[in-house]
Every structure is written in C-alpha cells, then in structure tokens.
Amino acid sequence: MTARYAVLLRGINVGGAKKVPMAQLRTVLTDLGYDDVVTYLQSGNAVLNAAQDAGGEEAIAARIEAGIEKAFGFRVETLVRDGAHxxxxxxxxxxxxxxxxxxxxxxxxxxxxxxxxxxxxxxxxxxxxxxxxxxxxxxxxxxxxxxxxxxxxxxxxxxxxxxxxxxxxxxxxxxxxxxxxxxxx
Known part of the structure; x- marks a missing residue:
C-alpha cells in the first residue's frame, strides 16, 4: 500500500545557488524507489508515492536529503508532508x-x-x-x-x-x- 506525499525542498534554485533541475530531481526520487514522481515549479516541490511502511515523513525526508547530496554534492533540507496533512x-x-x-x-x-x-x-x-x-x-x-x-x-x-x-x-x-x-x- 502506498501513500501520496509532498516533498518541500528548502532554498534551492535561488539566486543561482544550490541548482537542482527538476528533471534531475525526478530522476533522483525515482532512483530512490518512489513512484509517480511529479515536480511543480522550479522551487523545490515534488509529489510522489511512497510505501506506507517507508518509515514516515522524517525517514522519507532523510532518504531524499541523502539522495540529493549524493547526486548534486550539497545538502538540501527537506520536509515531507502527506496529502492528509x-x-x-x-x-x-x-x-x-x-x-x-x-x-x-x-x-x-x-x-x-x-x-x-x-x-x-x-x-x-x-x-x-x-x-x-x-x-x-x-x-x-x-x-x-x-x-x-x-x-x-x-x-x-x-x-x-x-x-x-x-x-x-x-x-x-x-x-x-x-x-x-x-x-x-
């Protein structure tokens, strides 16, 4: 069983710092095992499906932060919220x-x-x-x-x-x- 989550990245693509192209972000999230990944705008918004046993919002955020750091070479603070929230x-x-x-x-x-x-x-x-x-x-x-x-x-x-x-x-x-x-x- 999966749940739908919003991923909120902090401080990317602002003034040329911490550039994270959305196409590459979608690839990172998909490679981490998330399904039905969609991004919105260029300011660090994504929506994805994750298994309900994925450890909750904090665990998903930590996994995404690690994936982004590995792919882009810098840390991006990340919040994850489920659709109900x-x-x-x-x-x-x-x-x-x-x-x-x-x-x-x-x-x-x-x-x-x-x-x-x-x-x-x-x-x-x-x-x-x-x-x-x-x-x-x-x-x-x-x-x-x-x-x-x-x-x-x-x-x-x-x-x-x-x-x-x-x-x-x-x-x-x-x-x-x-x-x-x-x-x-």
Whole structure:
C-alpha cells in the first residue's frame, strides 16, 4: 500500500545557488524507489508515492536529503508532508484565502512546533497590517504587499525565532496546487 506525499525542498534554485533541475530531481526520487514522481515549479516541490511502511515523513525526508547530496554534492533540507496533512493545513487557514491573492498568503512549513514563547515575543502590532497565525507545524502569513516586501517575513526569518527547526515557505497558490497533486489516485 502506498501513500501520496509532498516533498518541500528548502532554498534551492535561488539566486543561482544550490541548482537542482527538476528533471534531475525526478530522476533522483525515482532512483530512490518512489513512484509517480511529479515536480511543480522550479522551487523545490515534488509529489510522489511512497510505501506506507517507508518509515514516515522524517525517514522519507532523510532518504531524499541523502539522495540529493549524493547526486548534486550539497545538502538540501527537506520536509515531507502527506496529502492528509496538506489538506488539513489548507482547511485550517485562519485567513480568508478565497478573498486574497496568492501572493498575499503564505504557509511556512516547519519540521516541528515553534516555540510559543518566542512567537509571543514578536511585536505583532508593529507589523500590521501583516499578520501570522500558528497551525500544525506551520505558520500562516498574511502579507498584503507580498513576501518580498514583508517586514513580518524578515522578523520570522531570524534564526533565534525558529531555532532548531527547518522552515520553508510556499505561497497559497502552491499550497493549493500541492493539495490537489497529493489527492490519492
């Protein structure tokens, strides 16, 4: 029995660093034994089938990280989420996603739960109209002018805020597409 998973690579194909062509990524994932591998965009999104006894999301991520390092010569932090988790993330969005443009709403996927005290220390009022909310291993970001101009994104990118966690962000359009792509076939 297999399950459908989304693979989220952190920090590839940005400014010429850590180049991972999607065709080669598909080959690496297929060579690792995953089936029905599909990539989306050039920013490190893939969807694949893995055996349900593959050890879970963390084990799959570790295996993919090792495969990428072997193929490309550098390490890429990787998060893996099953389709059910992605659907739950989309369903739990605290912002009116249907009313917003995709560039205004983002989800930061995390390797674990963020430290509530550190997040509470963020001066949210100083960042308005931008806002963030927490979810199950995610942060939902509302950035009306987009992530590139976001003061909130700069604050959340501070290493001390998410210490010990792998974090990678996707815009809402990508989240919706990954939900669609991970639906069981």
């Amino acid at each position: 992605l659907r739950a993330v989309a369903d739990a969005c605290p912002f009116p996603a249907a009313e917003l443009q995709g560039k205004q709403l983002h989800v930061t996927f995390l390797s674990g739960e963020p430290d509530a005290e550190r997040l509470a220390a963020v001066d949210a009022a100083a960042l308005l109209p931008e806002e963030f909310r927490t979810g199950d291993r995610v942060l939902y970001l509302y950035t009306p002018d987009g992530l590139g101009r976001s003061k909130l994104a700069q604050v959340l990118a501070r290493p001390s805020l998410l210490t010990g966690l792998v974090a990678t962000t996707r815009n809402w359009n990508t989240v919706v597409k990954l939900v669609e792509m991970t639906r069981e076939r």
